[in-house]
Amino acid sequence: MASVSIKQVGKTFDNKQDNTSYTVFEEIDLEVKSGEFVSLLGPSGCGKSTLLNIVAGLDQASKGSVFVGEKAVKGPGADRGVVFQEAALMPWLSVLENVVFGLKKQYSKEEAKERAINYLKLVHLSKFIDSYPHELSGGMKQRVAIARALAMDPDVLLMDEPFGALDEQTRSMLHKEVQYIWEQTRKTILFVTHNIRESILLSDRIVLMGTRPGGIINVFDVNLPRPRKTSSKEFALLEEQINEQLAGEIEKVMKEEMGDDYNSQKATLLYSSHRNMGDHI
């Protein structure tokens, strides 16, 4: 297990074609403690994925640095496992072979197989180890992707909207699964979502990001006992609080994007009746 320290990280994308640049965020400071589950929540385009990719070493910060434990992030590494919205499994390999694939360098054939089977057990896919990706549902594919990441025994699990493309029931089942996995493994988890409920259900802390200028606008501690009930009064209260702040951010973005076409009444109608703003941001 290891902590993640994001220190004064800024990111600017340069567009060489027209010599312009776009600063996503100027300076982000965030400390994710060892074993902590932290969600990044915010409107579309605020830079959640960009920040996660920088921590993953898939993208480079324009300034600042990221540490996993004591080690500075210089690129992708086995200490960080990443799960994306799409499972990206190799279709010509079975479920077992997909998980074994990344383990071949580090482990003997037998060890890799045993390890893969254990992690597929953890995500409750023992019965499907010989199936091929096209025979699996979207939720099952994501469970394979999670097993594949965990089998490498990373210190940190980075998840970028892992359930964003799934239906509500499957998503809800996978929430339970992730909580179970987190309790079993106590990995440090950084989780990108635009779903308020999902973030309250799963996280110890929710980092709310804003846009233009991008950055952290608030951090919410979720001091609710697990497993969390969406029907509880405390849950609803926190949801309302986050919703209010997020709605303000979204309105700001819409105003900028629409300019004179922006109609605040219309926007309020569109957004305010949805507590779970997941589909709208």
Ligand SMILES: Nc1ncnc2c1ncn2[C@@H]1O[C@H](COP(=O)(O)OP(=O)(O)OP(=O)(O)O)[C@@H](O)[C@H]1O
């Ligand atoms: N490679 C790139 N080149 C130029 N701009 C980029 C690049 N990647 C991302 N951006 C821009 O950076 C901003 C942040 O993008 P990012 O995908 O991190 O946001 P996000 O909060 O994850 O959004 P979403 O919830 O829609 O996935 C966006 O305005 C996006 O257009």
